[in-house]
Amino acid sequence: QVQLVESGGGLVQAGGSLRLSCATSGRSFRSNYMGWFRQAPGKEREFVASISNGGSTNTADSVKGRFTISRDSSKNTVDLQMHSLKPEDTAVYYCAAELTAHGLSTVVSWKYWGQGTQVTVSS
Numbered sequence: 512q513v514q515l516v517e518s519g520g521g522l523v524q525a526g527g528s529l530r531l532s533c534a535t536s537g538r539s540f541r542s543n544y545m546g547w548f549r550q551a552p553g554k555e556r557e558f559v560a561s562i563s564n565g566g567s568t569n570t571a572d573s574v575k576g577r578f579t580i581s582r583d584s585s586k587n588t589v590d591l592q593m594h595s596l597k598p599e600d601t602a603v604y605y606c607a608a609e610l611t612a613h614g615l616s617t618v619v620s621w622k623y624w625g626q627g628t629q630v631t632v633s634s
Contacts, residue, residue, distance in 0.1 A: 513537035513623050515606045520628030523596055527632070531591040533606030533625060544610035545582060545589040548618065549602035549630075556605065558616035560591060569615060574600070596632045603627040 519531040535542065546561035560570045560580035568580055579592045589606065609622035 513608070515608055515623055515625035517604065517606045517625045517628040520604060520630045522631045522633065525596060525598055525632055525634050527596050528592070528594045529596065529630060530593070531604055531606075531628060531630070533589045533591075535587040535608060535623075541584070541587065542608040542610075542623075544608070544615060546607045546610075546615065546621065547580060547589070547591045548605045548607055549600075550605065550627075551599075551602040554602075556618050559604070561607075561610075561615045562589060571616070593630075596630075598632045598634045601630060601632050603629050 514536045515533055517533050523529050544561055544563050547559040548556050549559050550556040558571050559574055562568045562580045562582045564584055577595045582589045605627045606625040607621040610620055611622050612620040614620045
């Protein structure tokens with residue numbers, strides 16, 4: 512059974528930074544892609560960033576230039592470094608793994624999900 516566990520969320524003032532981490536466990540799991548999504552209250556879960564096992568990244572336009580995704584394939588972990596945070600970044604952030612279909616920005620394309628970590632940005 513593959514499990515994803517996020518950490519690093521919290522409360523931060525606008526303009527601040529946070530670093531989220533996601534650790535995976537279970538068998539000898541090596542995911543082809545790993546990613547981050549977020550879901551604000553009353554909104555649908557949306558794509559934030561993804562990274563392949565080769566290091567290729569994709570980032571949503573809304574966070575481009577502020578958020579950076581990175582991966583340690585040897586440890587099977589993925590991080591999301593967030594800078595210049597805005598109140599509209601407030602959401603529960605979810606780690607995702609194993610892309611099973613085309614469309615990495617689509618929720619249903621991902622097989623495994625973490626429980627989420629809350630990020631709150633105050634103005």
